[in-house]
Amino acid sequence: MTIAEQMLAMGRRARAGAHALAAVSGAARAKALAAMPAALDAVRDRLREANERDVADAQAAGLDLPLLERLRITDKVFTYMGKRLREAAALPDPVGRVLEGQVRPSGLRVEKVSVPLGVIGIIYESRPNVTTDAASVCLKSGNAVILRGGSECLRTNLVLAEAMVTAATANGLPADAIQIVDTPDRAAVGEMLRLEGLIDVLIPRGGKSLIQRVASESRIPVIKHYDGICHQYLAPDADVAMACAVVVNSKCERVEVCNALETLLVDAAGAVRLLPPVVAALREQEVECRGCAEARAIVPDLVPATEEDWATEYLAPILSIRVVPDLAAAVAHINHYGSGHTDGIITNRLDWADSFVATVDSASVLVNASTRLSGGGDYGMGAVVGISTDKLHARGPVGPNELTSTKWIARGNGHLRV
Amino acid sequence: MTIAEQMLAMGRRARAGAHALAAVSGAARAKALAAMPAALDAVRDRLREANERDVADAQAAGLDLPLLERLRITDKVFTYMGKRLREAAALPDPVGRVLEGQVRPSGLRVEKVSVPLGVIGIIYESRPNVTTDAASVCLKSGNAVILRGGSECLRTNLVLAEAMVTAATANGLPADAIQIVDTPDRAAVGEMLRLEGLIDVLIPRGGKSLIQRVASESRIPVIKHYDGICHQYLAPDADVAMACAVVVNSKCERVEVCNALETLLVDAAGAVRLLPPVVAALREQEVECRGCAEARAIVPDLVPATEEDWATEYLAPILSIRVVPDLAAAVAHINHYGSGHTDGIITNRLDWADSFVATVDSASVLVNASTRLSGGGDYGMGAVVGISTDKLHARGPVGPNELTSTKWIARGNGHLRV
Numbered sequence: 001m002t003i004a005e006q007m008l009a010m011g012r013r014a015r016a017g018a019h020a021l022a023a024v025s026g027a028a029r030a031k032a033l034a035a036m037p038a039a040l041d042a043v044r045d046r047l048r049e050a051n052e053r054d055v056a057d058a059q060a061a062g063l064d065l066p067l068l069e070r071l072r073i074t075d076k077v078f079t080y081m082g083k084r085l086r087e088a089a090a091l092p093d094p095v096g097r098v099l100e101g102q103v104r105p106s107g108l109r110v111e112k113v114s115v116p117l118g119v120i121g122i123i124y125e126s127r128p129n130v131t132t133d134a135a136s137v138c139l140k141s142g143n144a145v146i147l148r149g150g151s152e153c154l155r156t157n158l159v160l161a162e163a164m165v166t167a168a169t170a171n172g173l174p175a176d177a178i179q180i181v182d183t184p185d186r187a188a189v190g191e192m193l194r195l196e197g198l199i200d201v202l203i204p205r206g207g208k209s210l211i212q213r214v215a216s217e218s219r220i221p222v223i224k225h226y227d228g229i230c231h232q233y234l235a236p237d238a239d240v241a242m243a244c245a246v247v248v249n250s251k252c253e254r255v256e257v258c259n260a261l262e263t264l265l266v267d268a269a270g271a272v273r274l275l276p277p278v279v280a281a282l283r284e285q286e287v288e289c290r291g292c293a294e295a296r297a298i299v300p301d302l303v304p305a306t307e308e309d310w311a312t313e314y315l316a317p318i319l320s321i322r323v324v325p326d327l328a329a330a331v332a333h334i335n336h337y338g339s340g341h342t343d344g345i346i347t348n349r350l351d352w353a354d355s356f357v358a359t360v361d362s363a364s365v366l367v368n369a370s371t372r373l374s375g376g377g378d379y380g381m382g383a384v385v386g387i388s389t390d391k392l393h394a395r396g397p398v399g400p401n402e403l404t405s406t407k408w409i410a411r412g413n414g415h416l417r418v
Numbered sequence: 419m420t421i422a423e424q425m426l427a428m429g430r431r432a433r434a435g436a437h438a439l440a441a442v443s444g445a446a447r448a449k450a451l452a453a454m455p456a457a458l459d460a461v462r463d464r465l466r467e468a469n470e471r472d473v474a475d476a477q478a479a480g481l482d483l484p485l486l487e488r489l490r491i492t493d494k495v496f497t498y499m500g501k502r503l504r505e506a507a508a509l510p511d512p513v514g515r516v517l518e519g520q521v522r523p524s525g526l527r528v529e530k531v532s533v534p535l536g537v538i539g540i541i542y543e544s545r546p547n548v549t550t551d552a553a554s555v556c557l558k559s560g561n562a563v564i565l566r567g568g569s570e571c572l573r574t575n576l577v578l579a580e581a582m583v584t585a586a587t588a589n590g591l592p593a594d595a596i597q598i599v600d601t602p603d604r605a606a607v608g609e610m611l612r613l614e615g616l617i618d619v620l621i622p623r624g625g626k627s628l629i630q631r632v633a634s635e636s637r638i639p640v641i642k643h644y645d646g647i648c649h650q651y652l653a654p655d656a657d658v659a660m661a662c663a664v665v666v667n668s669k670c671e672r673v674e675v676c677n678a679l680e681t682l683l684v685d686a687a688g689a690v691r692l693l694p695p696v697v698a699a700l701r702e703q704e705v706e707c708r709g710c711a712e713a714r715a716i717v718p719d720l721v722p723a724t725e726e727d728w729a730t731e732y733l734a735p736i737l738s739i740r741v742v743p744d745l746a747a748a749v750a751h752i753n754h755y756g757s758g759h760t761d762g763i764i765t766n767r768l769d770w771a772d773s774f775v776a777t778v779d780s781a782s783v784l785v786n787a788s789t790r791l792s793g794g795g796d797y798g799m800g801a802v803v804g805i806s807t808d809k810l811h812a813r814g815p816v817g818p819n820e821l822t823s824t825k826w827i828a829r830g831n832g833h834l835r836v
Contacts, residue, residue, distance in 0.1 A: 019753070022777055102798050108787060110797045117809055118779070200809055216637070221810045242832040249834040335437070357827050359440055361536070369526060369830030378835070379528045379826060380520050391535055391618055391823040392639045393811035405809040408797060409775055412787030414660040416667040417796070 003183065007191035010146060010179055011198030014119040017144040017176030021116065024142070024173055026093030032171035033089035033136055037082035039167040040132075043159055047073065050155035051128070058152045070126045071153055081132045081160075088136035088383045094400040095142045109411045114404040116142030118200035121192055122385065123214060125206045126150040131160045134203075135178050137385045139168070141403040144177045146199065148192055151184035158182060193218035203398070205386055223394055223402075225386040227313040228258030228341035230371045233330040233356065234278070235347035236269035242368065243274055243346050244281040249370040250344070252285045256315045258387060259342045259364075259374045263310060263320045265330045268294065271323045275299055279321070287317045294323035310337040327352055331359045338362060341389055342374040363389065363396035421601065425609035428564060428597055429616030432537040435562040435594030439534065442560070442591055444511030450589035451507035451554055455500035457585035458550075461577055465491065468573035469546070476570045488544045489571055499550045499578075506554035506801045512818040513560045527829045532822040534560030536618035539610055540803065541632060543624045544568040549578045552621075553596050555803045557586070559821040562595045564617065566610055569602035576600060611636035621816070623804055641812055641820075643804040645731040646676030646759035648789045651748040651774065652696070653765035654687035660786065661692055661764050662699040667788040668762070670703045674733045676805060677760045677782075677792045681728060682739045683748045686712065689741045693717055697739070705735045712741035728755040745770055749777045756780060759807055760792040781807065781814035 001009070021029075040047070051073045058071055073081075094114060101111030120143045122134045131149055138145035149157045161180040169175050181188050193202070193214060202222045204214040215222045232250055234243050250261035266275055275298045279289050290309055291302030302321065309320040310333070324330045327345075334343050344366035345356040353367045364374040376384030376397035384397045394402035419427070439447075458465070469491045476489055491499075512532060519529030538561045540552045549567055556563035567575045579598040587593050599606050611620070611632060620640045622632040633640045650668055652661050668679035684693055693716045697707050708727055709720030720739065727738040728751070742748045752761050762784035763774040771785045782792040794802030794815035802815045812820035 019777070019779075022779070104796065104798060106796075108791060108796065112814075115779075219634070221808070223810075239832075245834060246832060253835045353829075357825075359437070361437075361440070361533075362825070364826040364828065367827075367829045369828050369833040370835050372835035373526060373828060373830070373833060374826070378522065378524075378526065379828070380522060390639070392641075395824050396530075396826045406813050407780070408782040408792070408814045409785075410782065410787050410791060410797070411771075411785045412791070414657075414664060415787040415791055416663060417671045417788050417790035 003185055003187045004191050006183065007181070007188055007195060010181070011119070011195040013176040014144045014146050014179060015198050017174040018116065018118045020174035021142050021144055021177055026095055028172050029139055029142060030089045030093070032168045032173050033085055033139060035167040035171060036085045036132070036136070036164050039163040040078070040082060040160070043163045044078075047156065047159045047163075050159045054153055054155045061152070063152065067126055071128070071156075073128055073156065077129055081129050084129075084133055084383050085136050088140045088400070091140060091382045091400060094140065094404050099406060106415060107413065108415045110408060112406050112408050114401070115407045117403055117405050119144045119146065119198060120403060121146045121148070121195070121199040121202045121220070123148045123189060123192065123202065123204045123206070123210065124150070126153055128153050128156045128160060130205060131157045131180070132164065133383050134385045135161070135164055137383045137400055138403060139173075139177060140383070141400040143403055144179075146179050146181065146192065148181040148189060151186070154182070154184050190217070193220065196220050203385055223386065223388050223398060224390050225258070226389040227339040228260070229262050229311065229313050229337065229339040230259055230341055231263045231265055231334050231338055231343040232261055232371065233265040233324075233327070233334070233343070233345045234267060234270060234274050235327065235345060235349065235352050236267045237348055238270055238274055238346040239348065240274060240277050244278050246344070246346055246368065246370050247278050248281050248285055250372055251282065251287055251319055252317070253370065253372045255317050259371050260315070261319065261371050262312065262314055263322065263337070265322050265324050265333060266295070267327070267330070268323050268325050271295070271298055275321070282319060285317070287319050289319050289321055291321040292323060295321045298323075313339070327355060331356065335361050339389060341387070342366065342371045344369060344371055363387070421603055421605045422609050424601065425599070425606055425613060428599070429537070429613040431594040432562045432564050432597060433616050435592040436534065436536045438592040439560050439562060439595055444513055446590050447557055447560060448507045448511070450586045450591050451503055451557060453585035453589060454503045454550070454554070454582050457581040458496070458500060458578070461581045462496075465574065465577045465581075468577045472571055472574050479570070481570065485544055489546070489574075491546055491574065495547055499547050502547075502551055502801050503554050506558045506818070509558060509800045509818060512558065512822050517824060524833060525831065526833045528826060530824050530826050532819070533825045535821055535823050537562045537564065537616060538821060539564045539566070539613070539617040539620045539638070541566045541607060541610065541620065541622045541624070541628065542568070544571055546571050546574045546578060548623060549575045549598070550582065551801050552803045553579070553582055555801045555818055556821060557591075557595060558801070559818040561821055562597075564597050564599065564610065566599040566607060569604070572600070572602050608635070611638065614638050621803055641804065641806050641816060642808050643676070644807040645757040646678070647680050647729065647731050647755065647757040648677055648759055649681045649683055649752050649756055649761040650679055650789065651683040651742075651745070651752070651761070651763045652685060652688060652692050653745065653763060653767065653770050654685045655766055656688060656692055656764040657766065658692060658695050662696050664762070664764055664786065664788050665696050666699050666703055668790055669700060669705055669737050670735070671788065671790045673735050677789050678733070679737065679789050680731055681755070682737055683742050683751060684713070684739065685745070685748070686741050686743050689713070689716055693739070700737060703735070705737050707737050707739055709739040710741060713739045716741075731757070745773060749774065753779050757807060759805070760784065760789045762787060762789055781805070
């Protein structure tokens with residue numbers, strides 16, 4: 001079989017699996033998820049061996065250390081995988097929620113209920129915990145999933161998928177509910193993008209180039225997860241201690257992730273009071289601070305920031321700082337340069353907080369909280385497959401509810417259109 | 419200015435209009451919509467004149483009669499336009515609904531609220547009532563709209579838009595909330611499709627080729643409204659009188675629309691009892707009935723149906739009829755040949771109705787009701803801009819709620835990620 005034929009066959013099995021899943025109860029899906037940690041335990045030795053071989057090969061191929069570390073299933077990662085599966089099992093069933101409904105004057109009873117999307121294709125890179133996380137969110141929401149992980153992680157992923165399928169089938173779920181692309185051939189991705197009608201939605205998890213490729217090459221709808229150019233705006237009344245703590249946490253708690261802070265906006269009316277201690281706190285964490293001319297007038301030894309800095313997602317210990325004349329200017333800056341991911345304000349004034357929340361056009365808007373809190377876990381959604389920067393379908397963290405579509409059901413008694 | 423420059427300027431005005439609309443209350447939007455019927459009355463004479471000139475030009479250009487009729491704003495159409503605007507005004511505000519939320523264990527208060535999508539581009543053909551209908555749904559949901567109607571209707575649409583803008587600005591809404599592409603040049607559509615970042619979603623209303631062009635040419639997300647290959651399945655126990663009435667209404671109430679019936683599936687166990695009277699009732703309405711071999715064994719003078727018939731949206735007084743061995747076969751036929759639009763079952767058995775509803779993968783599934791009842795009006799949604807056959811974002815009728823996105827808001831008191 002060619003790669004194209006293999007992928008087509010996989011797509012057809014997934015579609016059949018999705019149809020079979022439609023007849024499986026939420027309780028059975030939850031039971032299958034709850035059984036997965038034990039199934040992973042049962043293959044622990046084989047998993048360790050497969051993972052060690054993947055890591056060794058990647059090392060031999062010259063993969064650099066941070067990528068190697070992501071590949072490795074440490075005991076901590078293994079425990080985390082099981083925890084997330086159990087959490088997904090415990091979440092309420094996202095399928096069958098009655099979202100709206102009424103009895104019409106004619107007596108026709110209409111309701112809109114949530115239903116699985118069908119087949120979800122996930123394309124991702126090295127971390128093997130994405131395999132279990134993504135599969136759990138898809139299965140929780142009654143979807144069949146086709147997983148295409150990094151080729152350097154294939155042996156590991158195959159063992160993970162096998163264990164999950166064992167737990168799934170033991171609980172009455174179709175084996176094809178979870179499939180993993182079992183060839184390292186890169187052509188498989190191209191073929192996957194062509195499975196229109198067999199895959200209902202693609203979720204690429206990785207760099208911008210991967211997402212752009214998927215979005216431009218495929219006619220299948222894509223849930224996109226682009227840059228996080230996140231801001232905090234310090235209002236004139238911002239508390240210094242809170243500003244320092246929240247800015248440092250937003251920037252430094254983890255620098256390479258999408259909800260890390262990239263640009264700090266400081267209101268001119270509070271800049272002299274706020275900027276020196278905030279910069280000092282950042283420098284204590286070895287953050288390089290780059291500032292506009294007004295910021296450098298207050299803290300002279302800031303690195304000069306250029307126009308390019310405002311549009312840059314550093315994913316590194318660098319922060320750009322701009323002094324803005326007022327809240328409206330801060331919002332205008334965010335809506336112009338930001339990526340609509342996560343933006344916050346530090347203030348104790350209700351009118352400023354309300355105005356900021358209403359006018360910043362982002363997936364997440366925070367008041368007096370770290371940008372790092374924007375995400376499925378801290379919002380109480382449990383496992384997520386990513387954070388969408390799209391406005392349609394899903395915006396922000398993509399959890400089980402976001403992987404459902406809807407169905408209108410109308411029940412009558414011979415009702416006609418008159 | 420070139421067409422490209424004109425469209426770019428229009429897109430920028432729309433984006434600014436959308437930002438301005440974000441600061442306008444739902445009450446003001448409703449007031450503006452409620453003021454529009456009077457604004458239309460105030461331009462009634464100019465509207466009549468513009469419409470007569472459009473119709474005369476179209477007639478001279480050789481447009482055929484059904485298209486000419488669609489173009490004409492009769493008194494009935496004019497009254498209908500006002501009625502739909504008043505209905506939209508009276509609907510609850512789709513913006514600012516708290517969709518979910520909780521206080522997290524940390525004390526962080528999170529909520530997900532509905533927000534406008536931003537800028538909506540609508541590309542449609544001749545009916546001028548789409549101009550008022552679509553603008554009302556967009557404005558109701560706090561979105562700015564760019565309307566591109568048929569060039570043969572341009573004079574009419576310009577007067578309609580002018581009246582709506584008058585009512586909008588008189589109630590504090592930005593003038594650029596409603597814009598109409600004011601050139602008949604077909605190149606304007608191509609330029610509109612390129613306004614990525616300025617238009618948030620495109621809604622093409624028209625033939626399949628228009629929708630396919632928009633979806634393939636533009637990188638802007640598209641809400642698609644494809645075929646309605648709709649089915650009714652007569653279960654073995656179907657009541658003859660109800661079957662005749664519902665099938666005839668589904669097929670004949672209006673043949674050229676997307677929720678009209680195209681294929682009738684009859685269970686083999688009831689076919690001898692049901693098929694002759696149903697076919698007789700359809701023939702009384704001058705419907706051409708095409709049947710499979712089993713159907714022709716019962717009603718010999720049916721036109722033979724071919725494989726192609728099962729995949730055809732006739733939009734005409736033609737119906738294909740297939741005898742199926744059981745409910746599962748009916749569902750398999752629908753999921754294979756159907757377009758996921760609207761499908762129904764006629765039965766009095768709860769288990770069959772439940773199984774059909776659960777396994778048919780369509781936007782609307784009906785029990786004992788005409789397919790013609792599938793739509794925003796009969797579902798109580800008021801005005802809609804179309805019926806989506808997509809599974810993502812919006813499935814089925816697209817009303818004001820479907821033209822919103824969401825925003826997560828998190829309120830803390832110096833909350834950090836730990």
